[in-house]
Amino acid sequence: MEAIIPAKQYEMLELGFIGPEPAGSRVQVDLCGRFTRGERTWTVPGFYAGNGTYRLRFLPEEAGEYGLTVTGSILDAPQTAKVVSAAAAAGRHGPVRAEGTHLRHADGTWFHGFGTTVYAMAHQSRALMEETFQSLENGPFNKIRMCVFPKHYVYNTNNPEFYPFQVKEGREEKSFDAAGLPLFPIEQPERDSYWDVHMPSYDFWDAFEDKLRRMEKLNIQVDLILFHPYDRWGFANLTQEDNLVYLDYLLRRFSAFPHLWWSLANEYDLVAARSLADWHEIEEFVAAHDPYHHLLGNHQCFLIYDPSRKNITHMSWQTKQLFRVGEMQRKYGKPVLIDECRYEGNIPEFFGNLSGQDMTRSFWKVTTQGGYCTHGETYLPGTPEGDAATATGEQDVVWWARGGILHGQSPARIGFLRGIIESLPGPLEPLGAGMSGILGMTDEEIRRSAVDLPEYLAPMLRTICSMERAERDGFFAVEFEYNGHCGDDAFLRYLDDQCCALTRMNLPENHSYRVEVIDTWEMTRETVLENASGLTEVRLPGKPWMAVLAVRTD
């Protein structure tokens, strides 16, 4: 009689096995589950979890019955079972995947991403991590970027409680002191194989996994950063062979989590020990060993990692050039995530001293174009704002690196924006209005667009065409206006720094719209027109950071 194993759609199923400690590698263990349903098959390797236990994890994406055969040297014989997956529980939507330039859960629910960044979240004291979870629970974010490895960087030099691997046999334990080290070792140090990647430290992985489970409970997608250069322990300098062993273990353990995304790296191009060929190999390895095809991106400092690569599902872009979201959507046909665009804070470093107003502006700029923006908070330790970042009494706590208490002014506004976006009938697409439409156009496209203009304006477009391309792009970049739409159903104009007393929108003639004026900073919405259509004048208070939303009512 075959065992019947109950499961739930979009929730990880975990099966446990008892066996002997693996003799060699504790990563490359021989345990495999073969799940079948109709024509489809999922082959998922198990992993060793320490203490004589093996685990096999599976994420059922369909409700119904699956056949299962488990094989492996720890079993006397192959075992079979039937897995019966119940339909998804309320609020369970399945993994997020790319659909065109947007993000959508497996069940079809649009995912409107509003991210934050706590790189070394999982490597902090328990008290600090509790504080971080509390902040996330009360905050507006539904995505977090966090690293697997501990992080060594300014304001963030603490050793973690656990390391992911054991020290190689015969090697003496080092003490990793932050003092006197450069910001991070960009130069390529010797690869000395201090860590034994075949010997995972289960305390590390259990504790890390606990963080992932808690994020899942909070409905927060985790963009898991697999590598990064900010390192003094040697994790940025493993051999490539060791990298793949590390990934093998990670993918066996984590792939069945529904809410994980893979970020190959943070600032991959600053990891001096890795060549581009290494990154391609890493990318291929992750894609080949993840049976569920989670989102897969790679975040750069300077050199964009080619988003047109087959395995890359979206552009994970560090940039301050927020007007280029639409351009990149057109170029790659994939979702554009602005995964670093300066943070709210007051540190001396350029990347981390935006006002709450300016962090909020970034979200509106990106979101209006149908892109996805990522927040960070960086208040200087030792200032009143910096010291408000934790109640644990710990020093040097900066949200962007370590978590703690979110006390900036942008999160409330990001939540306000999220509410508006989630009320729309679908994701936004950029709408090239005014001069913004010209940005990124070829000469030929500009000439074609002249056809729609009053004849007396055509010479102006000819003049524009005669600008050098770089000058033209630079010109229109700083004239950019932020307009998005969901087909004819909704039009959103973000006026950014324009303190207009009046704006004019060209709404479709054949529909009626309710027009709201939105103060993105004061978080107010006021309906100012009903049944508007065609060319519509909207009075505004002459303040910065206003938006106008027109939603179809017929």
Added chain:
Amino acid sequence: MEAIIPAKQYEMLELGFIGPEPAGSRVQVDLCGRFTRGERTWTVPGFYAGNGTYRLRFLPEEAGEYGLTVTGSILDAPQTAKVVSAAAAAGRHGPVRAEGTHLRHADGTWFHGFGTTVYAMAHQSRALMEETFQSLENGPFNKIRMCVFPKHYVYNTNNPEFYPFQVKEGREEKSFDAAGLPLFPIEQPERDSYWDVHMPSYDFWDAFEDKLRRMEKLNIQVDLILFHPYDRWGFANLTQEDNLVYLDYLLRRFSAFPHLWWSLANEYDLVAARSLADWHEIEEFVAAHDPYHHLLGNHQCFLIYDPSRKNITHMSWQTKQLFRVGEMQRKYGKPVLIDECRYEGNIPEFFGNLSGQDMTRSFWKVTTQGGYCTHGETYLPGTPEGDAATATGEQDVVWWARGGILHGQSPARIGFLRGIIESLPGPLEPLGAGMSGILGMTDEEIRRSAVDLPEYLAPMLRTICSMERAERDGFFAVEFEYNGHCGDDAFLRYLDDQCCALTRMNLPENHSYRVEVIDTWEMTRETVLENASGLTEVRLPGKPWMAVLAVRTD
């Protein structure tokens, strides 16, 4: 016995002659003064001023004696005289000219330009013009951009009291009604020679000249715009032959004013009737017919008019790319004037709805790099802010076009900045600090700069070098930091949107500095350090729009 004519250095000398009305052209009249002093000679043509009077104007730039011979068909015989020029009166510094990338009066006084824009200033009612002069007298500006011809544009459609030329004989007088016309006729209309450029309207020129004299009294340099496209009267569509006749008269009358600059056009590239060859001819004509070589620029909408041309003394640039001032200084070796970068106001048009804060930011960005910025104010008529633009009761008064009352928030801050800049020992040069230094560098320059860096940062520069040039320039444009210096005597850092609690300056080790923290919006200055040198930490309040000034005290 030779007449002795008293004159004053840097002030216009005017000699009058009575004669018959010119028989043909009232522009190309035969009257010429030849002024000599040592090896130098100035040959200046006279002009007909109407009513049987001819005038000859001269600007003595040196104190002392000049020989003068006047010839012309209106004289029975050549007349000679001695001109004795007294030394410059207090406050008279002579014409402004370019020196390297800076502006300097003839007597060596640096000119720190803080401009405003009132395009159709001279074509308004007398009451409105009085109001404008009052505003200028109380304002912070020492340069104005204004047009010779009347202007037809949104918020600015009134006919002037006077036209510069008489209507051609045999032509019926037109009524120039603004109603129903497009914004301005970008298309090339028929050139119908309605105006007789050989027949100046003296009322026009007398009234215009009165405005110039009053600007001189207010110590305001006039960047006189000779052509522009915003026209319904036909001045943008004169034949090229007529253009040169118009210029001939203007240059005969105006060249001897010490405080005039020539701006060939506003948005020259939108004047559909003119080819680039036409503009070159106009440029040559102005340069050849101005004996004093006043500053000469040409302002564009899209296509930069090549500032490397020999006659062009400075770059008069419409741009919002304010981080590029230093780049253009390096490229052309000439002063860079940002003669349009969006205005303070609340109109729907993108160019005119900046907050006072953002207009102030533009001035700080440009000025810190040693460039020169130009203000405008554009509050929407019919709103409380717009209606505050005049007390005359006139409608549609917007400062940028017509003048009136300056009531924006930026002028006070621009005055505050002007006070700081004028207290420095000399003009500022841009200082490439941080990432800003990389903007505009070639690969080779970046590689050379790597030599100065700690060795572990060199790989980062190699990564930067491998970025595509357009991507790299775009990247560093939005990372730009505003730093200027006067040699080792003063260092000015404008932090713009960076809300730092702390900044670090690398002051020379071998000098001592007084360090002030400046709140550019609140207009406060606080000395926070004395005798600072070397790497200096400066505490800041974590607010936007702060600046730090270090002035050498040893």
